[in-house]
Every structure is written in C-alpha cells, then in structure tokens.
Amino acid sequence: SSKAKPGAKKANPKESADKNPKQQNKNEKKDTKPTTEGTTDEKVLTERKIFVGNIPDNVTNEEMEKVFSDYGFVVGIDLVPLRKCAFVEFRSVKASRKILNLVNIDKDAIKIMDTTVYIKPFNPDINANPEKKVFVGNLPENAAVKDL
Numbered sequence: 001s002s003k004a005k006p007g008a009k010k011a012n013p014k015e016s017a018d019k020n021p022k023q024q025n026k027n028e029k030k031d032t033k034p035t036t037e038g039t040t041d042e043k044v045l046t047e048r049k050i051f052v053g054n055i056p057d058n059v060t061n062e063e064m065e066k067v068f069s070d071y072g073f074v075v076g077i078d079l080v081p082l083r084k085c086a087f088v089e090f091r092s093v094k095a096s097r098k099i100l101n102l103v104n105i106d107k108d109a110i111k112i113m114d115t116t117v118y119i120k121p122f123n124p125d126i127n128a129n130p131e132k133k134v135f136v137g138n139l140p141e142n143a144a145v146k147d148l
Contacts, residue, residue: 068099
C-alpha cells in the first residue's frame with residue numbers, strides 16, 4: 001500500500017461529487033435559453049423556423065442555404081417543391097427574427113434566383129387538424145350519408 005505524502009490533501013469523494021451536479025445544473029439552465037442549439041422547448045423550436053413561399057421550381061437546398069445563411073446558422077431546410085415553398089430552421093431565434101423583421105420593413109427584400117420569396121413565421125397549427133371537404137354534386141335526393 002502507498003502512503004500519502006505529508007501535507008498532501010486527500011480528495012474527498014463527497015466534495016467532488018457535490019461540485020459536478022452544480023456545474024451540470026448551471027449548464028442545464030443555459031440549455032433552456034431560446035438561442036441554444038438542441039433545445040426541446042416546442043415554442044423555441046417553432047420560433048426558430050420560418051415559412052418561405054414562392055420559391056423557384058428548380059431551387060436547391062444549397063441555394064436556399066446560401067441565401068439564408070446570411071441571417072444566421074441554418075440547421076435545416078425542408079423543400080416542398082410541389083407547393084413552391086420551404087421551411088428553414090435556424091440555430092437561434094435571433095436569426096429567424098432578424099429575417100422576419102427585415103421582410104416586415106421590405107417585403108421584397110429576399111430574392112432567390114431573381115424571384116421574390118415571401119417569408120412568414122412558421123405556424124405548425126395550420127396543418128395540425130386539416131379538415132378536408134369534398135363537394136359531391138348531382139346526387140339523388142334519397143342519397144344517405146352512409147351510402148357515400
């Protein structure tokens with residue numbers, strides 16, 4: 001067995017265990033801020049995204065990232081070419097607010113491939129409960145709902 005040197009301080013396991021959780025708690029608090037990457041706060045995640053409408057037919061993710069990275073770090077881009085729109089997610093809420101403030105001042109401020117695009121805040125509730133209705137005409141008067 002080895003002996004401790006005279007005057008050397010022994011490590012107290014309880015003391016070091018107490019320090020680590022405090023440091024972890026400090027870090028956890030930082031993770032709840034809106035600009036923190038990797039947050040699970042749904043409101044913050046929503047605020048980091050924007051809707052982009054009227055995108056050109058042949059636009060690529062790379063072209064979109066080139067345009068939007070001027071406003072902040074782009075985490076992801078979801079292109080929906082059939083609807084001529086996209087969803088851009090930034091790392092921070094600050095970046096999405098920056099571009100939304102810009103288009104509030106000048107709605108024609110953002111162009112992609114010489115096409116003015118429309119920027120709006122992302123709203124996940126728009127498609128949350130889509131109600132689809134179909135008009136069916138020329139039915140006989142005695143048609144019952146169960147027959148449709």
